[in-house]
Amino acid sequence: MKTGDQRLTGDQVGTIVKMLGLTTDREFNCGECLQHVGEYAERQLSNKPVSDVIASVEQHLALCPECREEYEALRKILEAGQ
Amino acid sequence: MTQNETNWPALLRATDSAVQAAAVRELRDVLQAGLRVALNGRSDVSEAHLEDFAQESLLRVLERLEQFQRRSRFTTWAQAIALNVAFTELRRKRWQDVSLDALLADGERLSEPAMMADDVLGGDEERTRLVATLRHAIETDLTPKQRAAILGELREMPFDQIVELLGTSRSAAYKMLHDARRALKQRLQEAGITGADIQNAF
CATH class of the missing domain: 1.10.1740.10 (RNA polymerase sigma factor, region 2, helix turn helix motif)
Incomplete structure (x- = not known):
């Protein structure tokens, strides 16, 4: 099975470039993001300020669509429980 | 309770x-x-x-x-x-039916003009120059596995599947991708393309 259409769309090329723009020397990986995303979600929902550590979650979410999908689902659960 | x-x-x-x-x-x-x-x-x-x-x-x-x-x-x-x-x-x-060979083969083509065709860039001169530099960097600075991993991510392939196909750990695969992005960004900056240019290109 092929992995998809051969040619990249303009959006996909833009995604590569945007990811490079967000790249920093030190970043959270997915495991580190998972460890802190609960605190990040709770702070976002209650409009509390974010610490440097939590800002790293935000940067990872901008780069990683999978973690972003899981974060959005977590927000849905928290919002339903409010 | x-x-x-x-x-x-x-x-x-x-x-x-x-x-x-x-x-x-x-x-x-x-x-x-x-x-x-x-x-x-x-x-x-x-x-x-x-x-x-x-x-x-x-x-x-x-x-x-x-x-x-x-x-x-x-x-x-x-x-x-x-x-x-x-x-x-x-x-x-x-994504369970995707093979490593298919991903590697597609990844090898990532730097080809046909994969990142100019006609999807909207005729913008700066954008075209940036993508030409990017293609060259992808070809010269990345390993085959890094190219495959980037392509897998772009096509929204699950990260765990990329990890499995590459036969490595999650942390090693994430580092491989992070190193690839840093290398590409550095190459763009060496070509005079600033962080702001990158942010504003698309």
């Missing part, structure tokens, strides 16, 4: 087996209810899936109890783990 958030870890470790079993049952119900909310409306998720995900998530949470640092409510931390378990499995099912 709904547990007090601060009690969860202690109850899940309780030496009284009846107390511990009740807490485990309640946590399983909490996780399943959360998953039902989060995955509501998905045609590929049945009630049986929700039960399986909740059970698997429960085991994962119990394995990682020591890692809970009380920086959020316990159930928020546990729900994040449950969502990771559920989405990982759903993504894996969608």
